[in-house]
Amino acid sequence: MEAGLLEECFVTAAVGLNIISFGCTIGFPAILLPQLTGSKILLSKEQESWYAAILPLSVLIGNFVTPPIMDGFGRKVTHYALTIISLVGWCITIIANSFEALIIGRFWQGIAAGLLTTLRSVLIGECTRPEHRGAFLTTVSISQAFGVFFVHLVGSFLSWQRTAIICVFVPFVSLVMVAYTPKSPSWLLKKGRYDECKEVFRWLRGSDAEDELSQMIQARLAYKRAEIKNPSFTRHWFINLISIIRKREFYKPVILMVISNILMHISGASTFSPYAILILGLLMGSDANIYFWMVFLDTNRFVTNILAIYIINRVKRRTMVLATGVLSVASHVAIACYVYFKQNGWDYEGIWLPALLINLQFLAVGTGMVPMPQVIGGEIFPLEYRSIGGTISMAAGVGIMFVALKTFPNLTQNVGLEGTYGLYAVILLVNLIALMLWLPETKGKTLQQIEDELRGDTFRDGEILEEKSLLCEEESLLCEEDLLLCEEHNESRCSSPTDIQNFQ
DSSP states (O other): OOTTHHHHHHHHHHHHHHHHHHHHHHHHHHHHHHHHTTSSSOOOHHHHHHHHHHHHHHHHHHHHHHHHHHHHHOHHHHHHHHHHHHHHHHHHHHHOOSHHHHHHHHHHHHHHHHHHHHHHHHHHHHHSOHHHHHHHHHHHHHHHHHHHHHHHHHHTTSOHHHHHHHHHHHHHHHHHHHTTSOOOHHHHHHTTOHHHHHHHHHHHHOTTOHHHHHHHHHHHHHHHHHHHHOGGGGSOTTTTHHHHTTSHHHHHHHHHHHHHHHHHIIIIITTHHHHHHHHHHHHHOTTSOHHHHHHHHHHHHHHHHHHHHHHHTTSOHHHHHHHHHHHHHHHHHHHHHHHHHHTTTOOOOOSHHHHHHHHHHHHHIIIIITHHHHHHHTTSSOGGGHHHHHHHHHHHHHHHHHHHHHHHHHHHHHHHHHHHHHHHHHHHHHHHHHHHHHOOOOTTOOHHHHHHHHHTOOEETTEEOHHHHOSOSSHHHHHHHHHHHHHHTTOTTOOSHHHHHHHO
């Protein structure tokens, strides 16, 4: 077994348990709301809709408070915070005896989810090696799908309170595991804690990743030299926002993530769970066993998410996006055509054709439309803008999700399922073309190589071209600047040019 692989799995598992808890949160209303009928907690239709809608709104709040926590206190502290908040949300839900208590519990679950959605891809991407990163990032969608499946399965046999009691153990186990996970090497590097960074990096990767570690340190030293030469670099990120958004390595990843989120949510990843009965009823007819097919499709999504780990780890990112994107567009067009012809005289009475079409849609969702945004988000953001860039993209994703969920019932009512799926097919096709024009190939590349490529630097034989890599023309000037850097950070170990060379 490769050195560091178990350590990478452990860090990913700690994140994955919180993602499972988030999946349980997403699926919990399907258990709670039906069981409240005739109980002491009676909810109106308006209250039920607010219980469902409060989650994306609180997720958005969590997204925006994440950057200062991630940048100021680190990934590990952020992981601690969201896990504890998730536990609080589940505990409030367990003891809730009113609508207000249920809303408060779900609000805190959403805050935790907002912190998590920004953290998860960043942390996994920073703690895993390039050849395994795609597979580890794919576990994000698997864990979330399993969480939804798990809460529906448990809630089929137990009351909503007992289901919540079982769910609370998931973030509790994650909390214990977080205590034994290291701090992010990228964050330690950003804070100038180079010795700790080296120690953690070697714990995660073993001793065979010295080249990647050296590239990270050199890039960080170059950035700190720029800070010394240009004091405006040290201003608060909000003050620098105008200049930041003009940078290619910032705005390009943000645009790519917005497009990826559109593909994910419009493909059916968000709309199917709350509107499964509506969609399957319009597609298969009232005679079909709707609940069986709903569970069957949940299983399909979970299995294809697992399959995606194997595929994404072996197939190029652009190839995966193109293949699953084309399949998603084709399945939407086929479903729209089927429903249209069915409603205009075609007397086909079988169940297997619509079942095949909806399963093809979920094949695209499970293997690419949901996993790929997680993979892309964990790879393309530069270290300096990883927190704010991830927050903006996640906020955009939440907004797109809200629009998709809010407009879907009206669309199906006004233009029918065929019109809705036809419109979605056009949106998917346009965004797929845009993504293929902009998305760089990231498979097998280090995060530093991806960052340099987005910035516009080029590579030859895996190294930055000489004119880009030379920070100074003379060695004496390089040493002088490094000494100034070390003095700035009170790095007493860098007291001579020889020490600097050893430090690097």
